[in-house]
Amino acid sequence: MAVVLETRGLTRTFGRVVAAEDVSVQIRSGERVGLVGPNGAGKTTFLNLITGYVRPDHGRILFSGKDITGLPPRVITRMGIVRSFQIPQIYSTLSVLENMLLALAAREGRGFDFWNPLRRSRAIEEAMELLASFGLTEYAYRPAAELPEGGRKLLDIALAFALRPIVLLMDEPTSGVSTKDKFVVMDTLMEVLQRTGVTTLFVEHDMDVVYRYAERVLVFQNGRVVADGDPQTLFADVTVRRAVIGWE
Ligand SMILES: Nc1ncnc2c1ncn2[C@@H]1O[C@H](COP(=O)(O)OP(=O)(O)O)[C@@H](O)[C@H]1O
């Protein structure tokens, strides 16, 4: 598969902290990549660099071969690199469907004319389809506050999908979800990813989740990628295992 995302020598320091050091990776189209490593290893910074929220001191970021280094986050999002928990947030008092319609409106910008009846019914149709693919149909007309934690995570991801991602970035998509529900969230997400071919990078602390859902793992330590490979091989490696011990 073609390389969709590439970083070359990405480096970023905050004062004395080296949050990213010479990070060079190539992500191929459709890959599901787990980002792991201890707290403060630079996983979130890596996502922030890719989405344009943090600028690198050195290095380049290429998206489908195009240099996107230094572009504003909203431009990068519009190109197809979307992060969940980004925009828009979930409004608890609005219904799940209304939340989705707001996400679609955000995507369309000024072109979104909700008072045009045809446009409105198309938007509702698209919103309902998105909710259905994430198993949220039964919650469509209920306030988002009534969603169980797993459902809330799925809505977060579904809202990101409203922005039509080519690359989806997630920072701990299952945090705060019970072990049982984690697998429901991930199974649902994986089915959508499989169907749409969206490339995914996700930060995850639960190694069971990583082992089961990542086809490739990047291990971060002190701002560097210290290991890169499939989870079976990586977790069999003594050095990696040693690094794994002590992870929260
Ligand atoms: N905006 C920032 N200002 C100052 N220090 C930061 C900032 N973002 C990250 N850091 C520091 O960079 C290091 C890597 O952080 P982070 O990328 O959040 O790690 P992780 O997500 O792996 O836990 C940490 O030492 C963190 O304190």
Ligand SMILES: [Mg+2]
């Ligand atoms: Mg983090």
